[in-house]
Amino acid sequence: MNSGKDFMRIISLVSAIALLAGLSFEVLSGHRSDFSQWYLWLQFAVCIIFMSDFLFSLYYYKRRATLSEARRHRAWLDVLFLLISLPYLNVLDWLHLTPGREITMLVATLPIIRSYIVMGMVVQWMLDGAVAKIFGAYVLTIVGVTYLAALMFYDYEIDVNDELRNFGNALWWSAMNATTVGSSIIPVTIAGKFLSVLLPVIGMMFFPIFTIYVTDIYNSKSRPKHNQ
Secondary structure (H helix, E strand, O other): OOHHHHHHHHHHHHHHHHHHHHHHHHHHOOOOOOOOHHHHHHHHHHHHHHHHHHHHHHHHHHHOOOOOHHHHHOHHHHHHHHHOOOOHHHHHHHOOOOOOHHHHHHHHHHHHHHHHHHHHHHHHHHOOOHHHHHHHHHHHHHHHHHHHHHHHHHHHHOOOOOOOOOHHHHHHHHHHHHOOOOOOOOOOOHHHHHHHHHHHHHHHHHHHHHHHHHHHHHHHHHHHHHHO
């Protein structure tokens, strides 16, 4: 166990939770013209931590000469993680660019995606067994995507959609679409309509993982009886 690496995991996890809580408060507080300065500074600090974690990981693997061939092939994925860790929202603010709430909200979700990746890594770190790790990542992904989509849908639609009355409605809408059941709330914005298509697609992509997990549990329990 490496204390430095574990410490960075904990710091990154706390930062990820703080950023998600900050965005939730920012959206639900009702200020949808622009993002508050306190949130901009929070996102900037968290992005710095994420980028530091990326650099520490590079140093860690290089120091121990564990940069395997498989990890070299994953270098593009590490670069992607770095790109979504950059504080784009702060850059827009520093350049005094105002592309509109729809664009800035989309930009604000990029570090949140990185936050979910951090949470997923910690979950896999804590669980034992390949199937359990996959299932843990599956649950976190579904819950995380559902919640983030609900935040975005609420932010986009609350002022223009008469069927959307509160965040609970948005969370219900997101959960029903993620499970491919569908909701009676019809989106009216372009972003809302896009989310209503994206959520069922994600749900259908991840549902086989749940099936594999249940099948593995069944096989593991039936195997001893078969051997007897």
